[in-house]
Amino acid sequence: MNKLDTALVTSALKKAGFSIAESEKGADVVLINTCSVREHAEQRVLSHLGHLKHIKKSKPNMVVGVIGCMAQRLGAELLEDKTIDIVCGPVQIPQIAELVTKALQEKKRAVAITGKIRQESPENEALEEFESVFDSYDKQIPGQAFVRAMRGCNNFCTYCIVPYVRGPEVSRPPAAIIEQVKRLAGEGVKLVALLGQMVNAYKYNTNGKTYCLADLLYMVSEIEGIEWIRFVTSYPTEESYGQILKAMADLPKVCNYLHMPAQSGSDKILKAMNRNYTASKYLELLDKAREIVPGIAIAGDFMVGFPGETEEDFGKTVSLVQKARYKNCFVFKYSARPGTTADKRLQDAVPQEVKKRRNIKLLAVQEKISEQLAKQFLGKEVKVLVEGLSKKANVSTCSEKGYQQLMGRTAEDWIVVFDGPVTLAGKFIKVKITRTSPLTLFGEMS
Numbered sequence: 001m002n003k004l005d006t007a008l009v010t011s012a013l014k015k016a017g018f019s020i021a022e023s024e025k026g027a028d029v030v031l032i033n034t035c036s037v038r039e040h041a042e043q044r045v046l047s048h049l050g051h052l053k054h055i056k057k058s059k060p061n062m063v064v065g066v067i068g069c070m071a072q073r074l075g076a077e078l079l080e081d082k083t084i085d086i087v088c089g090p091v092q093i094p095q096i097a098e099l100v101t102k103a104l105q106e107k108k109r110a111v112a113i114t115g116k117i118r119q120e121s122p123e124n125e126a127l128e129e130f131e132s133v134f135d136s137y138d139k140q141i142p143g144q145a146f147v148r149a150m151r152g153c154n155n156f157c158t159y160c161i162v163p164y165v166r167g168p169e170v171s172r173p174p175a176a177i178i179e180q181v182k183r184l185a186g187e188g189v190k191l192v193a194l195l196g197q198m199v200n201a202y203k204y205n206t207n208g209k210t211y212c213l214a215d216l217l218y219m220v221s222e223i224e225g226i227e228w229i230r231f232v233t234s235y236p237t238e239e240s241y242g243q244i245l246k247a248m249a250d251l252p253k254v255c256n257y258l259h260m261p262a263q264s265g266s267d268k269i270l271k272a273m274n275r276n277y278t279a280s281k282y283l284e285l286l287d288k289a290r291e292i293v294p295g296i297a298i299a300g301d302f303m304v305g306f307p308g309e310t311e312e313d314f315g316k317t318v319s320l321v322q323k324a325r326y327k328n329c330f331v332f333k334y335s336a337r338p339g340t341t342a343d344k345r346l347q348d349a350v351p352q353e354v355k356k357r358r359n360i361k362l363l364a365v366q367e368k369i370s371e372q373l374a375k376q377f378l379g380k381e382v383k384v385l386v387e388g389l390s391k392k393a394n395v396s397t398c399s400e401k402g403y404q405q406l407m408g409r410t411a412e413d414w415i416v417v418f419d420g421p422v423t424l425a426g427k428f429i430k431v432k433i434t435r436t437s438p439l440t441l442f443g444e445m446s
């Protein structure tokens with residue numbers, strides 16, 4: 001979501017005459033797009049601001065803006081730090097060019113956030129317009145772009161800050177989404193990822209019809225030039241699930257990939273988190289997905305150390321991970337977020353070292369599963385959308401002249417590393433897998 005907002009803000013500022021600076025030192029304006037999901041993300045922003053304060057000593061006219069969720073959460077409080085000139089929440093990003101221009105020309109500091117974030121805001125219209133005018137294709141990953149299907153969230157998982165900083169759930173009009181995807185296809189985008197906090201809850205009523213995510217998938221599939229479609233993130237619920245999986249099975253362009261966070265394997269903890277399912281219901285949903293879409297790759301999110309999580313509860317999470325057989329999963333240590341129900345009612349009592357131990361253990365359990373799943377690709381040929389240089393491109397030595405170590409992903413989101421010319425970025429190629437590690441497939445172009 002933040003990457004998408006960054007792309008839109010960049011596009012809006014470019015249209016207003018700005019260009020991207022090489023570094024902070026050479027910039028007139030520095031904008032930090034922020035995340036509030038965990039305290040650690042906010043701490044990184046604060047330490048970055050410390051660094052900017054230092055730069056600003058020799059460049060007092062440099063404008064510094066904090067945008068996104070942390071801006072919405074802390075508002076005017078952020079202006080106590082004299083380094084900051086602009087505070088702009090996620091709903092106010094359509095005002096960004098104006099805010100930056102004013103700060104530069106009039107040396108005015110400004111806060112633009114929503115007062116009553118849980119009320120449907122008239123600013124949503126401006127947001128819709130902003131989204132449809134500006135471009136979410138920033139070419140950071142050639143050939144790929146994000147498209148928002150939904151804003152906000154109404155789910156109120158007790159640990160989560162998102163409903164308080166991104167506001168109520170709003171599905172975007174299907175016509176606007178389709179228009180946007182067509183434009184992206186015209187710019188050479190091949191993979192679109194439809195985004196929503198509970199993207200499977202997408203619902204839009206117009207002309208006597210209710211559109212759901214499956215309808216969107218059918219419509220986007222018809223767009224020429226788009227070859228792969230993903231959607232993230234899915235909430236484990238029965239509603240619309242069958243239709244979405246059927247669309248995935250029917251439509252070759254829809255990637256066989258589902259990101260469906262479980263958060264915990266203990267029903268007691270799931271209840272305390274206000275997640276409306278049990279561990280067994282969650283596993284049933286995975287079975288259904290595998291039955292309707294054979295070969296589907298599933299990814300999960302888990303949180304360890306939620307208040308009240310005992311060793312027994314954690315054992316249930318380990319057992320769920322063993323049964324779920326994810327392609328990969330993301331594990332986070334619970335971080336108390338001010339204003340959330342969990343923070344108000346429960347004590348963050350699981351010690352940091354216990355959270356850390358559980359985090360490491362869960363990742364180790366998953367690693368074994370990922371390793372087994374990865375091995376199934378040995379000797380096989382996979383279709384890959386090339387993203388660009390691999391992380392180790394600078395240290396790897398390639399035998400063939402002009403080749404570098406590249407990376408891409410399969411439709412099921414497996415990371416594939418191979419040698420090739422960097423001009424392949426944004427293109428589809430075939431790679432024969434010769435070696436695997438738990439999270440990466442290595443191979444040769446065929």
Ligand code: SAM
Pocket residue numbers: 037038159160161162196197198233234235261263301302303332333334335336337
């Ligand atoms: N909407 C998605 C969903 O419901 O699964 C996820 C959105 S959240 C921004 C991404 C992940 O961050 C969650 O799946 C959760 O595991 C983690 N997360 C959210 N709040 C957290 C918190 N307070 N502490 C630690 N991790 C958190």
Ligand code: SF4
Pocket residue numbers: 153154155156157160161162163197198235
């Ligand atoms: Fe947060 Fe839950 Fe909404 Fe996901 S569904 S954004 S975890 S409140």
